[in-house]
Amino acid sequence: AQSVTQLGSHVSVSEGALVLLRCNYSSSVPPYLFWYVQYPNQGLQLLLKYTSAATLVKGINGFEAEFKKSETSFHLTKPSAHMSDAAEYFCAVSLGTASKLTFGTGTRLQVTL
């Protein structure tokens, strides 16, 4: 069975500061990993995905994530936070030939002036 752990349910950064959202996964087989963002009263938007190609994955809105097998991690980063980045972020994993996504509990990002 696969699982995802997101460390920190709330993260607050200043505008212009580095954003780092942590995600660790547990999987018995090579996983596919995803980061999604959810704005209030909206669905989920795909930020980026890791599918066993490059370990450093670039996504939309300046976000990127690095797959580290030795650390079983897939942390999300952005060099400079913007007010519009305030939202909830979810890390997710899928395995095998199943489309089923298993989500972490989410991290709410607050961006302050």
Added chain:
Amino acid sequence: KAGVTQTPRYLIKTRGQQVTLSCSPISGHRSVSWYQQTPGQGLQFLFEYFSETQRNKGNFPGRFSGRQFSNSRSEMNVSTLELGDSALYLCASSLAAGFYEQYFGPGTRLTVT
């Protein structure tokens, strides 16, 4: 290209009633998955349909059911509603089953009173 659409967006039902939610995938997408989002349990996988067949099912009671039509549109039904069924129900579509990106709709907010 239009995104995933879900109807209705908001719904209020009474305990014991049943409800049907609808999802229209992105044009050309043949796989549809459903997820339930609640503050307590987070995002949980309900089921996945591909070519009118259920491929995967999450750990939900039999009151939760779904189907997919030949045009890939999908419906989910919840019978004998309970207060705990109040949630945001999200539909996601992808090109096919397996390791494909899932694109989410805005969700249907169901409130059970």
